[in-house]
Amino acid sequence: MKPSPPAIEHPMCHDHSLVFLKKREVEVPCEACKKSIDGPSYSCLECIHVYFHLDCVHLSKEMYHPCHPSYPLEVAEESEKNNQDAEKSCHFCAFQPEKKVCYHCYVCTFTMCFGCIKNPPPLVIENTKTHKHPLRLLLSRIAFTCKVCGIEGYRSKPYICVKCDFLVHGDCIGLPRVININRHDHQISFTQHLGRRGTQCGFCWRDVSQYHGAYFCSVCPNYTVHSLCAFNDNAWDGVDLEGIPERSEDISPFKVVGHNLIHHFSHNKHTLRLLKDNVDIQDDECIRCEACIHPVQVGQIYSCTECCFVLHEKCANLPMMKRFPFDRAPYMLECDRSATYCKLCGMLCAGFRYTSERDMLRYHYIDVNCGSLFEPFSHNAHSHTLYFVISENNYCDACKRVPHDYMLRCDKCDFDLCLYCVTLPEKIWHMCDEHPLTLSCDGNMSGKTGAGATFVRVN
Template sequence: MGYFCNHYNCYAKFHRECAEAPKKINHSFHPHHPLLLIDYPISARCDLCGDHILATYYYCVACRYAVHLICGIKPPSLAIEHPLCHDHPLVYSKKEYEKSPCEICEESINGPSYSCLQCHVYFHLDCVHLSKKVNYPCHSNHPLQLVALESLMGCAEKSCFSCLVAPEKFIYHCSICNFSICLNCIKNPPPLVVEHDKTHKHPLHLFSKKIPFSCDVCGEEGHEMPYACVLCAFLIHGECIYLPRVINMNRHDHRLSFTHHIGRNDLICGVCYQTLSQYHGAYSCSVCPYYAAHSQCVLRNGVWDGFDLEGIPDVTENIAPFEVVGDGLIVHFSHKGHILRLHKDNNVTPSNRRLRCEACMYPVGFQSIYVCDECGYILHEKCAYLPTKKRLIFDTAPYTLKSHIIDFIYCRLCRTLSGGFLYISQSYDRGYSAWRYIDVHCVSLYEPFNHKSHLHSLYFHENKSQYCDGCHDVVDSYVLSCNACDFVLCFYCASLPEKICHMNEEHPLTLYFGEKVNNNKWCDRCEYEIEPCKLFYMCYDSGITLHARCVLGDFSRLELGKFVGSNWLSEKFKVVPNNHNTRPLCSQCQSRCKLSIILKQHYEENAYICDNNFILWKIWINTFTYDFILKIAHFFLKTTLLYK
């Protein structure tokens, strides 16, 4: 039982006792001053139990005395008259280190403990309620003896029958039945009988033996102690009994409901893309009849938002980004003042070669576009259809489409600066809110993703330090990779248009990968060699060959003529075309600017920037300094107000 926040996009959850914790307490171990509830992270140890403090805690400003939230609400007893682990009374000791190990688990004591003054033995705070011999409800035939794991020889069971975890040093074991339980499961034994009508109509009994079985709910193989119904020959994992009934996941925009039998044999899981069994349970969408997912896939960390929505009304928001006002006429949310008209079979001419879509900031190309006849506002047809609300794989919170709310963003997925439309989401962590921004190019990617550079379908994966096969850059975020081989594409390469009209070239350029380069093996812009194992652009009509970065550059998604820098930078830059008679000199890399769009420093006469590394460095410095000052000020202000 607990609390969760109903605020939009806030997914904070609290245990009941944590949410109802008082802001000020008088603590038995610190009677001199009251302790104040603080939620600012601190790198310190609890003065009561000795463990690291990572979250909310109680704090004395005068003495710098800090204890965990639970240690503050439920402090350990100063003395235990009848402990389970020992025949004599035990007293609490605050000594940090004891020479003698714990009498129960025989591990060293590196914090407070309980001790017997008569026998001079010590016990961990967690072990004081345990004994070397226990009667376990799931194994009532014989008592379990606490033994060292290294003493179990031969085929003796060394992993826990309940959680399947193999402890490092000690375990409770029955040598007669070869039955083992870890210390954590001894403290929290599973119930012997469970009655849950939504899972099964009969009571489910714990089968106190580790056997291989197939769960009748999720279909996964199990090797632990199952719950069983003898009348129905029904077997189930303990964790599958309490599966949530109605949920949201980060890969689908509609709610998913759990059903015990999916009933169709032609469905593919929307998370792992493996076949779904019609004889087992799964989560399915009532709006999309062909969308379903395994329960084990949906309930993984980072996929499900953690809330069971059963009984909560589904208030479906209108995610349409425009209103249809006529045949081929719409009013888009980003341009409410005027009507946009659909132009199909768009013909690229020298006069409109420089026109760009307001959403993706790419040239209009040959695609159908919506145009405002009054002011020339342009949107690609596919960009006009981008939904205003969308759930994405990158987070469990939904994202909202926004248009030009700030100068520009740096999208960490494609590592690019963008001044077009973006998707934003707000998260809360320990009382602080953080905004996440994603470029519309990254949002437009989907799985399974088919790219002309690879034969197999690609899927989203979160990786660390992996090379992209399209650009050979090292990527430390999400990528699109192949499950059959080691092929990887970063989001920048995956979102490159297959055909683009470059503003300085007469003919359109086509994206290639792995093909033989024509006689000109050098990039016509930077004059470096073209590698056929990388993505590059080429025009067979004119023989022009260009690197992908040389076509688009670092600032191709920024709007020409606009100033950037008011939100993230301490100085302003103007987005300008590189159309001088001679290429300007970059003030950072000290080389001639070769890209078609560059930045000009506002207060300098001939100061240009062609590389976004300088901009990213400035953003990082300013953001780090601002966040550091803000958090320090917040901490001192909050502690001062609470102490008063």
């Protein structure tokens, strides 16, 4: 290889002359191909922070490229900018490069960026998870509906199997077929044709077409997710689970040891019995569920056969492992009773909690009240269902505070509830009144103009 000249007078890719630089300590992006430069580079002394890869500077002004075999490609000139008909963005990656740092075919108005010239998409892809036959890159620009993500229109890099009339985006090839997302406790699997399963996406809650590819849960018949929603950075942990069997028994918090009798992981010295009608303790406000710390006044409970240990039936059924929209990592149920603050509602929690280990031994805790919330969520305070969103300075329509993290929202009505207010119990005993107080939300809680929630005494 011949040594790089110390300076280049009239480079093809830049208006000023460029000088050779040795490897820099910090990596900078190349002005031409936008990829980072980790070796020596050429830099412009007149413009600040303009660097080029050595090979980007040395690309020839005109070339034949396998991705556009019929005519030569030329480095696009400045004058092309004003040509309305000329294709402005790269045919393959849709990036819109500056003139002088892209190639153009003046016969077909075909444009290719430097990055794709250097690393072109493969002309044929074989042995993919997505399709049983080899897929061939389509070199002309066509509008189509991708068989995997279901999105239609012009998007980059269409691949085709002519035999099956199968068209797919290059970016959608090889997506894993079995994954976990943090909106659902079971694994979800990809299918080419959803068919008559669910019709609503469990991530964005928009419609899912039965004619395109999507993810579905084999346990829950109606649970489906758009392919692209499943790969949202906030949902998928990046792990491909194909071939790894799902182990549902791992998340069960108890073993059945007899008729209505269980051994719960949180109380392993004695057996708990299911009481269908908890008459004995109905009026005793002091007996609280060990998991959620709320009094056990309503509903079925599990009560210890030998000591004073009680769990709501729903709290006894909380799974050992759970996934939340708030995090990509799964959370584990713990019952060690040390007091911690719930990351979502900010309340001190002394009952069970869900824990996720962070880096540097930092933990995130979610109490079981927040951990039992699910989407779509119905609350007495609002007539529509609510969905989790990041609060983004929206205030809660009940307490008027701005939560620091997540809240539940109805988009239609601009109605928000913070997780502190959402998890308030429906009924409480307060020392100021001998009767129970019931949560009242009837102050027209329909949007940002509504009144807050209060506890009122009902007779």
